Amino acid sequence: MNLIGTEVQPFSAKAFKNGEFIDVTNESLKGQWSVICFYPADFTFVCPTELEDLQNNYETLKELGVEVYSVSTDTHFTHKGWHDSSETINKIQYAMVGDPSQTLSRNFEVLNEEEGLAERGTFVIDPDGVIQTVEVNAGGIGRDADTLVQKIRAAQYVRNNPGEVCPAKWEEGSETLKPSLDLVGKI
Template sequence: MSLINSEIKPFKATAFKNGKFIDVTDADLKGKWSVVFFYPADFTFVCPTELEDLADNYAEFQKLGVEIYSVSTDTHFCHKAWHDTSPAIGKINYTMIGDPTLAISRNFEVLIEEVGLADRGTFVVDPDGKIQIVEITAGGVGRDAKELLRKIKAVQYVAAHPGEVCPAKWQEGEKTLAPSLDLVGKI
């Protein structure tokens, strides 16, 4: 079953954000756009490059009203230690959720059961708590924050403009499509 348009499942976890440990639940994601960004583990290799890329672009996500939640099966303590020792991770101002019970990774269907780690999964959740974008990437392939920003702009545009869709490589301000019988076979 596809997770697209499904409501996020309930969860409660402890996270590290701005030097503090905080509680985060599924309710925190509702009422705004959110990115839930799973990665395999702290103190690894591809993961810090992705999380640093998100940190470098965090202000752009915030301008779109989007909050970022990174998630790994490590604990919030591990997130703090990584934040305090890695120059790349030290840039992070968004929420780093610990999922040592593996519940959140299971909820989003990214858990690699045999190793207890999450796949590289990216989920964009709308203000109603429904998943609008799902992307799962192989462990050795890093993701791009700028491409994620482009996709978020597109999904936000479509949400705000019923009856319009964004074609491939659509950029903010470009022409969209209005599906209709007259458009069939003309693209």
Template sequence: MSLIGKEVQPFKAQAFKNGEFVEVSEQNFKGQWSIVCFYPADFTFVCPTELEDLQNQYETLKQLGVEVYSVSTDTHFVHKAWHDTSETIGKITYTMIGDPSHVISRNFDVLIEEDGVADRGTFIIDPDGVIQAVEINAGGIGRDASTLVNKIKAAQYVRNNPGEVCPAKWQEGGETLKPSLDLVGKI
């Protein structure tokens, strides 16, 4: 069952951000655009490359009004230890949420039950707390965070321009479509 168009389910969790522990809930996803990036585990191999790549896009995303959250089934204490010991993870300034109870991973339908870890899932959430985009990758396939910038711009454009849609490979300022009977069979 797809989560597109569904509101993020309630949760409360501890997170690590900029040297502090903070509490996070689904309410943090309201009032702004959010990206939630699930990954299997701290102290692993593909995960730090993805999280660093996400950090490299973080300033651009913040300029677009987007907050970024990473989530694994590790605790917030493990996130801090990883942050303190890894040069790569030490660069991260966005919120790293711990999900040892698996509530968040289950809410987003990314928990691999038999392993107790999350799939590589990326979710774009609108300011109403509603999921607008989902990408799930197999464990060995890392993600490219630069693709999130265009997806966010397209999602923001569609939200701000009802009745218009963004075609494949749409870039900001590019031509959009207005679905109508006149377009049927002409594209």
């Protein structure tokens, strides 16, 4: 998997968002930062905890100019059913994208072919539609949206400040590095 720096492949999908069915395409991702969060299936166990954590950080993400899309191989109808029947999922305000054709899961190389389900993959996409970060976890390991927010801040900083990079544990406002010959062997 080497998707870093590649443009999101063309796709078209249906999603459930705020009581409506909407269309989402690769063009929907352009002009803003986007997060695509793949998860195995609706009505499961780790998945709702992750989606709730994303929702708890959704306002912060929107303030950073980021739109969130959760994706599973379920249909958009199933997403609505889960949204209507689960207190946790009912809170979600971002788009829940259906991928029953498994096109998105294949495009992002997170499809578990044997199970027909997506792995836990998170992708940060810049306003040009180019993938900047990739994280894929085993099925039993949930993700942390606070860490995701920090990664997005770093990706935005690097985009806005060419020639600078963010070291480990970088937080907004802390020191960055300017790679040069002067730094070789001194870090």
